[in-house]
Amino acid sequence: MLSMIIMEVCAVLLLVLGLFLKKGKGLMLLAGYNTMSKEERDLIDKRELSKAAGNLMFRAALALALLGLTIYFKLSWGTIILMVILIADPIILSVRMSAKMPKTTSRGGIIVALVFTAVTFIFVGGLLFYGEKEPVVKISDNQIRIAGMYGLSVDFSDISSISLIEKSVADLGAGRRTNGYGGFSESLKGHFDSPDLGKVLLFVKSGASPTLWIERESQEDIYLSFKDGEKTKSLYQELKGVVPVK
Structure with missing residues (x-):
């Protein structure tokens, strides 16, 4: 029950963050964007970035809410599928948005954030897989x-x-x-x-x-x-x- 409550609370927080991002607020919270110079940020379509980041938060909120339910009801395959979605979705979006940025824009921050996110989720996913495996x-x-x-x-x-x-x-x-x-x-x-x-x-x-x-x-x-x-x-x-x- 505690795991489900934590997931649902996190889902609500992501939903609120998504609403702010959709309105063009909070872009400085995005890894990569917040390390760019003012000149580089001026080259980016902030409206498109806000929309993409906001929609990502909405999808993550839905996935976390469902993840809480699959954990509570012990639906192992559902949990694994949702973990894959939570890992893949931000990676795909980061690659897509990075490709649209002007070549003069530094992509180092986005790449670092992408690698860190992927490693973190892979570690957590591996730990869960190893822990659930019968001895x-x-x-x-x-x-x-x-x-x-x-x-x-x-x-x-x-x-x-x-x-x-x-x-x-x-x-x-x-x-x-x-x-x-x-x-x-x-x-x-x-x-x-x-x-x-x-x-x-x-x-x-x-x-x-x-x-x-x-x-x-x-x-x-x-x-x-x-x-x-x-x-x-x-x-x-x-x-x-x-x-x-x-």
Whole structure:
């Protein structure tokens, strides 16, 4: 809910900014334009620039508003599509507007802003993709390897018990995130502090059940679940067959 509220508030702010830009106000807020000399700015069609920038803010406001809804309703593909739109739209507009500028106009500021925006959105998009990806669990002769965000290796000697709980982590109570990831599609990864479970390490889809519980001797207990409950059950059976629990 908090993510949706933040997105909707940002959408409203972008809508207001778009209205100002459409009226020819606030052009100095635009990267590239604000670094030009007065002579260079005089060569630009400010009316066209205001219209283009204002329309960009309107489209971004709509995309952010929809993004808040896709995050809230856990529509992963919708979220990815909207992220692509938010990345591509300003880049396309910057290239188009830069091509229309007089050759005497400095384009360095626009290029820097373009690169910075692209890198920022690519980083955020990559982080979301990596965080939402389900962990890959590999079992060797003497340890379990959980690959992915906050992944680790767990020696068999550190495992005291393995259980399958017929509840989701949402039912058990994930608690407060202390050093972890909480994504838009029920993905919880990393370190959490739960009033009921204590300090735990999660690799779960919070609404998915059952949940695999790996109790450890010296570190936080691990809770793991996949979106497909049958996959979680299969992993449990595989671990029960190879891990010599105490």
